[in-house]
Amino acid sequence: MQSTITMTIDDLHRILADCGGASEDWPRGADVHDRRFEELGYDSLALMEAAVRIEKEYGTPVPDELIPTLSTPRDVLDLVNGARPA
Template sequence: MAIQEFTLADLKRILHESAGTDEGVDLDGDILDSDFEDLGYESLALLETGGRIEREWGITLDDDALTDSRTPRALINAVNAHLEVAAAA
């Protein structure tokens, strides 16, 4: 069974749908290593984003996956790590 990969496009869509986008923030730019706070996403927005990821992708993210992931790249890597574990189970 092939492991489905969570991508930056998936994250951008979920961020926009769950928390919207602050005026002046361009999610189409190079945001992989930008801090979520700099992009206008605080802890509550990230919790909502995490919940949507869990529902859509059928995984359970541990608390550290969201609190330790300060950038889109870190969150994408955390989600993909959870997807790999779920696929191996």
């Protein structure tokens, strides 16, 4: 069941920082929607942990097999907020 709560880029950053540590590679005030997670300092383990948090907070399941296809913050926001990731 999809949540009616909209996830923002700041929400995603908070979750990633909680799961994978605060990344110095996450540029403040810059548009990071289309930057790859690796470029932002987050690995697949951080994304797996974030997926669990996203499901708890937003009610959006993120299956393990989908995680490798979520390569940018925009992909995650689209999934959580109802759009289909590219």
